[in-house]
Amino acid sequence: MTAPESRGKARSHLRVAKEYLEAARQVVEVERHSPAVSLAITSGINAKDAICLMRTGKTSKSDNHATAVRELSAALGPAGKSEVAALKELMGYKNAAQYDAARLTSTASTAAVRRAERLVTTAEFIATEV
Numbered sequence: 232m233t234a235p236e237s238r239g240k241a242r243s244h245l246r247v248a249k250e251y252l253e254a255a256r257q258v259v260e261v262e263r264h265s266p267a268v269s270l271a272i273t274s275g276i277n278a279k280d281a282i283c284l285m286r287t288g289k290t291s292k293s294d295n296h297a298t299a300v301r302e303l304s305a306a307l308g309p310a311g312k313s314e315v316a317a318l319k320e321l322m323g324y325k326n327a328a329q330y331d332a333a334r335l336t337s338t339a340s341t342a343a344v345r346r347a348e349r350l351v352t353t354a355e356f357i358a359t360e361v
Contacts, residue, residue: 232288241284245354248277252347255340264340268328271343275321278350279303282314285357296322307353314353317346 232240251274258267279299283290286306291298300322304315324343327335 234288237284237288241281241354242358244277244281244284244290245351245358248274248281248347248351248354250274251277252344252351255344255347259337259340259344262337264335264337265328267340268324268335268343271340271347272321272325272328274347275318275350278347278354279318281354282306282350282357285354285360296325311353314350317349321346321350 251270255267255270255274258270276299279302280290283302283306291302293299300315300319303318304311307314321343324335324339327333327339328343
């Protein structure tokens with residue numbers, strides 16, 4: 232993929248990340264915590280894709296959560312510790328939010344939205360550098 236192609240794709244992922252983040256915020260307000268967490272996870276994954284595309288020109292589409300975390304870590308290096316931690320936390324919610332019948336709490340949805348916000352903010356910052 233050429234640099235202009237990866238930047239365009241990165242901007243698309245960032246746009247999607249922002250849309251899902253806004254949806255997650257709205258769903259938290261109506262106290263639908265499991266769907267809010269699920270939306271925050273999708274936002275965070277798209278932000279990770281945007282970051283990786285902007286920094287390395289590539290991103291993987293693995294279902295393996297550890298691969299996504301390693302990919303982000305490699306793209307950001309040591310300075311990205313808090314972003315890597317945010318993505319790990321989001322991935323930790325994935326099964327509960329998307330596959331379990333148990334309902335998540337407002338504490339979980341608020342935390343997930345904050346983690347997604349961290350990743351989106353970082354992606355937006357990196358986008359201004361490219």
